[in-house]
Amino acid sequence: GENVEQHPSTLSVQEGDSAVIKCTYSDSASNYFPWYKQELGKRPQLIIDIRSNVGEKKDQRIAVTLNKTAKHFSLHITETQPEDSAVYFCAARAPSNQFYFGTGTSLTVIP
Amino acid sequence: GAVVSQHPSWVICKSGTSVKIECRSLDFQATTMFWYRQFPKQSLMLMATSNEGSKATYEQGVEKDKFLINHASLTLSTLTVTSAHPEDSSFYICSARTGTNQPQHFGDGTRLSIL
Numbered sequence: 001g002e003n004v005e006q007h008p009s010t011l012s013v014q015e016g017d018s019a020v021i022k023c024t025y026s027d028s029a030s031n032y033f034p035w036y037k038q039e040l041g042k043r044p045q046l047i048i049d050i051r052s053n054v055g056e057k058k059d060q061r062i063a064v065t066l067n068k069t070a071k072h073f074s075l076h077i078t079e080t081q082p083e084d085s086a087v088y089f090c091a092a093r094a095p096s097n098q099f100y101f102g103t104g105t106s107l108t109v110i111p
Numbered sequence: 112g113a114v115v116s117q118h119p120s121w122v123i124c125k126s127g128t129s130v131k132i133e134c135r136s137l138d139f140q141a142t143t144m145f146w147y148r149q150f151p152k153q154s155l156m157l158m159a160t161s162n163e164g165s166k167a168t169y170e171q172g173v174e175k176d177k178f179l180i181n182h183a184s185l186t187l188s189t190l191t192v193t194s195a196h197p198e199d200s201s202f203y204i205c206s207a208r209t210g211t212n213q214p215q216h217f218g219d220g221t222r223l224s225i226l
Contacts, residue, residue, distance in 0.1 A: 043217040089154060097211060098192055099145060101155045
């Protein structure tokens with residue numbers, strides 16, 4: 001099955017700086033890569049996604065890049081704010097249509 | 112739109128009892144629902160994929176007879192933890208999607224505590 005790895009596990013940045021989270025996947029046939037933000041005790045919320053036919057997607061301060069050849073994709077958050085503090089999960093949808101999640105990154109934005 | 116409701120949000124019960132968790136898509140029809148388990152400060156582990164009208168597909172290592180999944184309608188899937196024991200205590204989250212190429216939307220999760 002698909003195997004998704006995520007780094008780093010924890011990340012601290014100063015408010016206003018950028019944050020980058022990276023994920024790799026194993027199944028080259030995976031074709032959809034969402035990113036979720038989960039605050040403590042709450043449901044994961046989809047923040048951005050990218051499909052395999054696109055290399056980059058941006059939504060205001062958030063962007064995702066995908067390198068199909070290298071089988072990795074990254075989340076970029078610019079001008080970070082304290083409310084960006086949360087756990088972020090990447091995921092990959094395998095050809096079986098099942099989703100597999102990365103191990104999560106705990107982001108702390110220091111005011 | 113795309114609201115997923117999960118019930119109950121928290122349940123505490125004695126060892127040996129069975130617990131049913133419901134996952135409902137409130138404003139859309141979900142042909143596929145997913146069940147995840149999440150331990151504290153850990154990622155979401157896919158347990159099974161539930162397709163309406165057919166048997167669920169379980170991930171390797173997940174006991175089918177322990178975690179019974181029923182997806183009888185396009186808006187409801189249930190997970191029953193049978194003869195629950197303390198090691199089954201965890202946070203269970205369901206998700207649903209509107210179609211094959213659509214993102215999944217999560218329920219609020221169920222915190223299960225077995226005494």
